[in-house]
Amino acid sequence: MKEELDLKFEDYPLHVPTEKRTVNKLQSLLSEIEECGSALTAKTAVKHYHKFMNELSTDMGVIEVRYTLDTRNRVYKNAQEKVDEISPLISSYGVKYEKVLLKAKYRKDLEKIYGKYLFKIFENNQKSFDEKIIPDLIQENKLTSQYDQIMGGAQIKFRGEIYNLSQLGKFVADPDRETRKEAAIAMDNWLGEHEKEIADIYDKLVHLRDGMAKKLGYKNFIDLGYCLLGRTDYDSKKVKGYREQIKEEVVPLAQKLFKKQMKELGIKNPQTYDYNLRFKSGNPVPVGDSKVLTSIAKKMYEDMSSESAEFINFMIDHQLLDLDARAGKAPGGYCTYFPVYKAPFIFSNFNGTEHDVNVLCHEGGHAFQAYLSRNIKIPELQNPTLESCEIHSMSMEFFAWPYMDKFFGKDAEKYKYSHLTDSIEFLPYGITIDEFQHWVYEHPNATHEERCAKYKEIEEANLPNRKYDDCPVAAKGTRWMRQSHVFGTPFYYIDYTLAQVVAFQFLAEDLKNHEKAWKKYVKLCKLGGTLPFTGLLEKVHLRNPFEDGNVAKNIRPLLKVLKEFDTSKF
Numbered sequence: 001m002k003e004e005l006d007l008k009f010e011d012y013p014l015h016v017p018t019e020k021r022t023v024n025k026l027q028s029l030l031s032e033i034e035e036c037g038s039a040l041t042a043k044t045a046v047k048h049y050h051k052f053m054n055e056l057s058t059d060m061g062v063i064e065v066r067y068t069l070d071t072r073n074r075v076y077k078n079a080q081e082k083v084d085e086i087s088p089l090i091s092s093y094g095v096k097y098e099k100v101l102l103k104a105k106y107r108k109d110l111e112k113i114y115g116k117y118l119f120k121i122f123e124n125n126q127k128s129f130d131e132k133i134i135p136d137l138i139q140e141n142k143l144t145s146q147y148d149q150i151m152g153g154a155q156i157k158f159r160g161e162i163y164n165l166s167q168l169g170k171f172v173a174d175p176d177r178e179t180r181k182e183a184a185i186a187m188d189n190w191l192g193e194h195e196k197e198i199a200d201i202y203d204k205l206v207h208l209r210d211g212m213a214k215k216l217g218y219k220n221f222i223d224l225g226y227c228l229l230g231r232t233d234y235d236s237k238k239v240k241g242y243r244e245q246i247k248e249e250v251v252p253l254a255q256k257l258f259k260k261q262m263k264e265l266g267i268k269n270p271q272t273y274d275y276n277l278r279f280k281s282g283n284p285v286p287v288g289d290s291k292v293l294t295s296i297a298k299k300m301y302e303d304m305s306s307e308s309a310e311f312i313n314f315m316i317d318h319q320l321l322d323l324d325a326r327a328g329k330a331p332g333g334y335c336t337y338f339p340v341y342k343a344p345f346i347f348s349n350f351n352g353t354e355h356d357v358n359v360l361c362h363e364g365g366h367a368f369q370a371y372l373s374r375n376i377k378i379p380e381l382q383n384p385t386l387e388s389c390e391i392h393s394m395s396m397e398f399f400a401w402p403y404m405d406k407f408f409g410k411d412a413e414k415y416k417y418s419h420l421t422d423s424i425e426f427l428p429y430g431i432t433i434d435e436f437q438h439w440v441y442e443h444p445n446a447t448h449e450e451r452c453a454k455y456k457e458i459e460e461a462n463l464p465n466r467k468y469d470d471c472p473v474a475a476k477g478t479r480w481m482r483q484s485h486v487f488g489t490p491f492y493y494i495d496y497t498l499a500q501v502v503a504f505q506f507l508a509e510d511l512k513n514h515e516k517a518w519k520k521y522v523k524l525c526k527l528g529g530t531l532p533f534t535g536l537l538e539k540v541h542l543r544n545p546f547e548d549g550n551v552a553k554n555i556r557p558l559l560k561v562l563k564e565f566d567t568s569k570f
């Protein structure tokens with residue numbers, strides 16, 4: 001065991017799980033649990049199950065990371081295909097295992113050992129799965145990957161060259177207004193050409209999900225969607241109340257910030273694409289490449305606390321950061337965790353912009369939590385639900401503020417200001433996407449035109465500054481079609497806003513009393529997923545954004561912070 005913890009990433013063995021061995025093993029572990037007559041014997045059986053699942057998820061994780069690091073390697077590609085093939089089987093055994101423990105005569109005794117929340121998680125999983133929806137789940141996967149292919153394969157003509165969506169994004173934020181406008185029009189034309197195709201995929205997804213919900217006994221997909229996200233402590237009513245608070249407290253503030261930005265840029269009759277340009281003098285630029293930034297991050301984490309110092313040195317010494325973009329590497333960024341090695345891993349594609357610093361802080365926050373939760377013995381309780389995970393990462397972005405002069409030099413204040421305003425301005429968009437999805441699944445038979453009209457209505461209420469004079473397709477209310485979460489993971493998007501609101505409290509408390517705020521943050525990270533979202537907040541004395549008035553309490557201190565920036569210097 002000790003030896004395993006000393007391995008570097010390059011020395012991790014590649015074990016490709018075979019279907020036969022995996023199923024046999026899972027079957028025998030399941031039988032072992034079924035034969036238990038008491039909590040005491042079950043405890044040993046559960047331990048065996050956890051051990052195997054940890055090995056399996058480590059093997060699958062190593063395959064996924066190696067494959068995304070080098071998608072052209074045939075060995076990794078084949079291994080990844082094997083993993084994709086057997087994953088549904090593994091999940092179905094997971095559901096069976098949970099069912100046995102839920103129905104055990106000695107369940108009360110087990111609850112004393114593992115806590116009640118674990119059983120709530122199990123119950124939740126049972127409510128969102130049944131063998132009879134497996135064909136639907138396969139179909140759902142097909143449809144979402146069709147969507148991903150269309151978006152990922154976009155080839156957009158712009159000024160004689162061909163770009164994909166993210167490459168074109170750079171021009172939509174160009175300091176030259178004509179360039180922004182032309183790029184926005186190119187994107188609009190592309191969306192117009194693919195509108196029907198994407199709308200059809202979405203329509204099929206909505207009907208499919210509505211059908212699954214009805215097969216499982218739900219009125220519509222909303223409650224099932226919440227269940228699939230592991231939400232055991234709040235429902236759509238609570239979320240609606242929370243959105244109302246954002247409308248009241250944040251929508252007017254965001255509008256003020258947008259107006260200020262346009263005034264400073266000297267733009268009259270601002271269009272949606274104009275808001276991508278933050279400063280006349282351009283965006284903040286970090287001081288160096290990944291090597292330079294990683295060494296700054298190392299010093300930052302070492303300086304923050306003993307826990308974070310131990311963490312960053314573990315990451316660097318064990319080669320658990322792969323940050324540079326290169327040919328063959330999959331796009332995007334993520335943080336994952338290998339249970340056997342107790343090791344988090346950060347994957348990214350640095351591009352020389354402020355995004356690189358954000359990865360070191362945001363994904364660093366995720367990895368720091370994984371590292372601090374590594375000794376939680378029950379794998380299901382190591383990571384919380386998604387809105388809580390984003391608290392770890394988004395708060396770390398703020399705890400990193402005192403080190404921004406190292407990352408950005410003279411651009412540090414610029415970075416902090418744009419980071420804070422972006423975070424505030426994101427909230428009205430986040431609730432727009434969320435409100436829209438609730439309407440969609442309440443009205444599964446609506447047409448594409450009706451969906452767009454509804455989106456436009458919600459957007460006009462939450463983001464009245466968005467104007468699309470030159471972009472007729474976007475003007476119809478089609479912005480949601482470019483938001484992948486709407487297709488891939490319904491109702492997930494609001495999680496980012498919830499976490500953001502909580503992270504704002506960390507910023508305010510950190511500016512007031514760093515030691516106290518940091519201690520609270522470390523405590524939250526160490527709790528991992530032992531409690532649901534609102535339970536974690538209560539445990540560490542953070543405000544619950546669902547409670548009336550709490551959004552205001554977290555937003556108001558930011559006004560003072562915003563005032564301290566002299567934006568005339570930017």
Ligand SMILES: [Zn+2]
Pocket residue numbers: 362366389390393
């Ligand atoms: Zn994140």
